[in-house]
Amino acid sequence: MSDQLAMAISDLEEEAAVKLVGERLAAGTDPMAILASCQEGMTLVGKRYESGEYFISDLMMAGEIFKATTAPLASRIATGKGGGKGKIVLGTVKGDIHNIGKDIVVGLLRAAGYEVLDLGVDVPPQKFVDTVKETGAKIVGLSGLLTIAFDSMKETIAALAAAGLRPGVKVMIGGGPMTATVKDYAGADAWGNNAQAAVSVANEWSKGVAHE
């Protein structure tokens, strides 16, 4: 990687990264090019996490740096949202108020180019259904840390099916206690217990390849 900004982000050097963005904007660099560098840095962060070099704390710090570096770009980029890779509806399911894992996943998916509709925590099944209907999103992410989330995930996926949306929507579940057994129990299409898995799954689905 030769881009200084991408390197600063991937090395978690917050001050240097923010300074570089300021300098590039002042020099008239295309904000889209700056955004691309930020995303490149985040991609490397994700790879370092996957390889075991980085840990959750590093992902959180990287997400914070990504927010700080892309904040001044938002008003200068026409679409403002990124989201070129598609929409994802994501939330922590009903009965569970844990937001940390969800927030990390939201940050990584946005950095990876997805438009994420973050529904928050303790989200009832109908809210997922309504949002999928309104937005036409093809991917739904259900987050949960507690084992009581398993039933809520199952109910949410059943609600999507009852609304006739299930055939056109892929559902992933994520959180510390998730396993293949839980995926089968809930009726999901994929599962993960680390944040980067969500990006990998979304990327595969976006290419039209199912991840089981």
Added chain:
Amino acid sequence: MSNEALYQERMDRIGKAMRCEPVDRIPVIYMGVAFSPRYMGMSIAKFCEDPEACVDATVAAMDRLNQFGGLDGINLAQTGRITPALTTMWLARLGVPGRDLPPESLWQVREEEVMTQADYDAIIEKGWQNFLMGYLPKIIDMAEFGEFVHWAETKTGLMLQKYRDHGFGIICAAAGAPPFEYLCGGRSMEKFFLDLYRMPDKVQAAMDAAFPEMIGGTVGLAKMMGAPGVWLGGWRAASALLAPKLWNRFVWPYYVKFAHALIDAGLTPVFHWDQDWTRDLARLAELPAKKCVLNPDGMTDVRKFKELVGDRMALLGDVPPALLSVGTPDEVRAYVRDLVRDIGPTGLLLCPGCDAPINAKPENMEAFVAAGKEFGAG
């Protein structure tokens, strides 16, 4: 055999297993705070509100499970209301069933920033206990907290006796954690983790200022309780969550100091570690042999623990909560069988990882106890 004789026999077995000595059979230990009321048909709101009912439901659940093969005791004894206890452990507000949440829902810690960055200075200047007196009103009604403390001071001995009267041993009756967990709970995980990158010296200064009082308080409480172990918690400090440079600076040195202080006081540190700590398991070999217990939740690689730490430390665990919730009795039985084969027969105490969750299937918990008898007898 009288229940007192049974208690003595079980405590002897538990003690031997904790010290990695040979046992006649592997102890089977209960832990299932929220499972107890569900199993006994008590509402979660009642369990949270009534301190004696909470203890009675726990002992009754143990009595019932005992019929499926024999329970030796409990990991961390419930002696009163759970939500004020968790509030003081997390330094965070809690959603309480029947008050803030529907009566049958699970209590939940609210992930929000209550402690501020300025509070680091307050801890450094005032000391830990003085700081807490000003901080606690932000997270709990002080009248409720006063009742909780009064109950603990006047009733804990009677509550502990209930377990003994039913023949059950107690591993831990007091709990503590390194400063990392208290500060992380108060600051919220995201804010605290960012502090570790942005103002590490300040965080460490606050930890160092608070730590001696934390140790002193936990040792004093544990000595008063009389149980052999002290539950040393860890959840956000897990290896899987923290970069090594942070873990080596903000986590491990504090566990080492805490462990030595407990051992010096004749107590056994029980590392109740949630999440995945596999990366740093080798560090456990630095602690005095056969003086500590590891109590993981099913996410840490216990076979790696056996390989790296060997017979220097006992394992208390680690049937995964998710398996108890959505698995089958056959799967639970197989898990216990493999655990005994790979980790036992010495230095093992069978127990649910973390604890049996609210939605653990009764038949799975019963299969856990039955498997303990089937495979633990050697």
